[in-house]
Amino acid sequence: MAFFHAKASHRRKINHIDRIRDETDCWCDEPASIQGVIQRYFHTIFTSTRLTREELNEVIDTVPTRVTSKMNRKLLEDYSAEEVKAALIQMFSFKSPGPDGMPPVFFQRFCNIIRSATTTTVLQLLDDHTFNPSLNFTHIVLIPKCQKHDIVAHFRLISLCNVIFKLASKTIANQLKPLLDHIISLSQSAFIPGRLITDNVLVAFELNHFLKNKKRGKEGHVAVKLDMSKAYDRIEWNFLEDMLCKLGFNNRVVSLIMLCVRSLTYSFMLNGMQFGFVKPERGIRQGDPLSPYLFIQCAEGFTCLLQAKEHNGDIRGVAAVRRAPKVSHLLFADDTLIFCQATKEAMECIQGILEKYKRASGQLINLDESSIFFSSNTAHEDRMEMATLLSVSIDSMPAKYLGLLYFVGRNKRELFSYVRTRVWQQVSGWKEKMLSQAGKEILIKSIVQSIQSYCMSCFELPDSLLREIESIATNFFWSNMERNKIHSVAWDKMCISKKEGGLDFRKMEMFNVAMLAKQGWRIISNPNLLISCILKARYYPDNDFLHGKIGYNPSFTWRSILAT
Template sequence: MVVGRYNRNRMLGLEDDSSQWVTGTKDMMRVAVKYFENLFTASDLGGDDRVIGLVEKRISRNMNEKLLQKFTKDDTWLAVKSMAPLKAPGSYGFCIDEAQGAFILGRQISDNTLIAYEVIHFLKMKKKGKHGNFALKLDLSKAYDRVERDFLARILSRLGFHQDCFGDTSAEGVCSVRNILKDYELVLGQKINLGKSLIYFGANVGEAIRSSIIDIMGVKRETNPEKYLSLPMMVGRKKRWAFSNFADHFRKRIAGWSFRYLSMGGKEVFIKVVLQALPIYIMQCFALLKTFCHQLEGILNKFWWANNKTSKGIHWSTWSALCLPKVYGGMGFRDLCLFNKALLAKQNDPWIRGPGNGRLLVHSMDINWTIVDQFLNDESDTWKKEVIYRLFDDKQARCILNIPLAGSGSSDMLVWWHDASGEYSVKSGYRSLLTNVIQQTVTTGHTIENYKNIFTSIWDLQIPAKMKIHLWSLFKNYVPHFLNLVQRRLHVDSSYVQDSSFYKTKGLSRVTKRNVLWRPPKSGVIKLNFDASFASNTNFFISAVLARDSVGQIMGACSYPLLDVANTFVAEARACEKALCFALDMGFRKVVLEGDSLKVIKKLNSNIVDRFVLSPISQHIQVLAGSFEEVTYLFVPREANKAAHELAMVGRNRKLPCFWVEEAPLSVIEAVESDRYEWFHRC
């Protein structure tokens, strides 16, 4: 292996400045030394005073005094500890500037591609007008090696260096661009590679003007720019043609690996870590055709089911089935169409969800309604329904009414509903899209929801990944036994018959559940269990609150209906809010609030200020909590909250506010007594 690598990396010859090929060792050394001498030797600088004079001086005396102070041990330690292990320093670091197009929070290198794409599109579509435009793509020869250190030393005494790169097709505009490039080469030592630089003209630029500009600039003319930063510059209607090279590269990437000794567990890791990451760079800029995404998914599916020795195999399932989460019977692979949408969603941040892509669909324009505050009732902190329904489309009106409000005086903010931080991320966007697919799959008659516990128990086993995948294949009936081969009309030996009763065994659905009990509070503390019964089709929910003392006796209960609730998380948060209001009315001083919504409880126990949709409600809850001596928030599974759940079911049937003191409906009393018995008679 070492000898083979030596032979592959061995240089047999070099080409000198006169395009002569030399092979001798001494001649090759001479060519190499001369090349690097020319590369690293400082060039004869011209007068750079004019360029330096354009840079404004920004560093004050106080700033210099701070910069010239000697570094202490604490300064060094603080700087090192503030750096992430694999990242450069932040805004006060050594190499990141806010003017950069990448390495800044909220910016990506692909943003440059989008800008270039829009520029080329503008030039192509502008076919009228007296003034034309052109775009100039420059290539720097050895950009990181040809840097004049003397010029950098002078420029560092100033702050900010700006270069204007826009150009029009007038003779004056072209000469201005040419002079800027010459000054750039002169003072910085860089060299423009005219052989690789290109110019692209607008559609309204005449042929005579184009030829004149090419003669002045000395660059090549580009009529159909293909790629910039490895992405196509012009896509148009031929999207399949524009990305065909990527599909070929995708196949070659798989073919270039040796999978002879790769297990199914290794395949899973390779798909998720390597193959699924390849299209991300393209998908974050362009909306790919579904057929193209399905083509890539077909390549992945073939690789997953292929036999490592023959590279062939039976495709036991579609790629869409493999993209389901593991608890739903899939492998957790990515649906490329959905992931493409999640990536592109970072370019758009609509205020409200639903029709119109976030744009407000109004029935009529009215200048009297200009700010959101005008749609609120000051006294009750609720939406003005009649005004909203009069001005907006019905679906968007319901979306607006679903936005939770709180009377805590919190500031307005834009919120992403599907993530606890309130900030959009590709992960949360993809999860939201995939959840919709899962819900549609479940409602169409599939029973995968019934097997979540079984799949969870399989993937939680402490065994090698290939064995987990084999168990998954057995349960999904993805094995070549006699019946499956016959159904697929494959040739099988009739003497081979395998009992497939394993796949019909109902006993597999039996999963032992951990017995979780309701626990009474300590003496002197009242525990309030809260729950919400939510009807998504009407956005109507019932909040239920059940108060018990340290011996499990009922101290009080209430159920309260509310309309225009966005989702179950908001419903649970509102139920917690009602629990505190009920505790205030009952005069409780030390309380424990217990619910079965982990996300709500985590939010209440966190002091982080974020843009989560529950933030206004949680802030109001914190204000209410200030009226108590002691407030604790606890999470319990649904099994330990069944009494509050039963109360919510009762309130859902009544649909009116109901209150009880030291009593409750009969079915709730039975659930409470069951909790008491199980706790005080536990083993």
């Protein structure tokens, strides 16, 4: 208990906002002045740019209708009490409470007492489109995104909603989720059942490996990495509504979704104290179960703009080999990677697409987090000209996409040392004296062994690095502030199952192999995936995956998967 109390106190201290810089770069340290800076910043974010019909149509006209009459009939059916109950069960029990002060566990635990009133209120909103406006009142909490957080832009906005309204949003989201695979283009991998973030990572790695090694040919290729600033908070409501209508959703479905979006009101929480009131004109909430699915439907407008230019031949995608499918862009929510020919005309085309999408959707490119990478045969003068045209920096290796490296050189231990650093930082921040060995076991299994899982899904990490991570874990397990670190049992024996006398810790090398084997099985089971098609064309064009060879100049991801 002392450990978790200390962690909570430390976290509260980190999240406490003592002072902040205002628009003129002056420090504000009085609560009233800090509140004023925050309110002015978000007033700008939440104020609509008043779109014209022409600006909207520049994007909307490129979007095809994808929602069928059968899908609409399903969406128009009355919601049932069972659907509301299922949504309640799916909610995380101990999420931070909103203005109602109640986490979902209260509604789950006392469901037999309050089920009738809760279900009636939710169904009244979903079926009759009527509800008490106070249900959609939301607290905004600011969480630091980086160590140095001295301006409002350095904070992540989290919306804390009332559970009743969150339950209604979750029920709508459950209806939409099964349809998204038929509505959203294959280039988008976020929030859609059956699509994984690692698919994008593997495709990006193969294509960037191709760019890195392309040293011949007159025409070069380019990868442009884009990041949107406050992506959810800038979505224009008119754009969202027009996108839903153009995709083919019935007017009643669109009306319900827009009711949930437009009835929103905000108040801010600063160091535990509530202040201010905002009636936004645009934006969707981070923390609302429905928001991710609405965002990727808005992002479909950007995809359609790119596809239209690709169809006209203005931009051409990149293929890892001649037989492989061409890829012009990859999306994971607001993280975008564009591949095309390295010409001034192509960059001007991309710049035009970004301007159209920005005007229609309200999105703003975060130039500090955006970058560009060129194939090796692109002249230095051309690189500088194109980077200047897009106002982004030229990527230097090692670079990251979706949190993972997409270039790996010879010194893999050094490149992946950030994994070891993250593990060490976590362990060194824990107070050993406050933890029993049972507590340490739980923390090692839930945190230390999960940190590298994502990286292990795509890369075979060096054995020496994995042994070092195991060493950090075992030192932490046996350490005590009052005595020397004596390891009573070897790590290998601690990895044995509890039935056989061990502690069920993961053997890192074996776990790495298992995670990569899952990628191999996914490629075998889903031959129509983009990554499956690229790998087949590149490494086993006339054979199947199980008979694939390492090939000439293979990527590190292919080497890793093949090693299993």
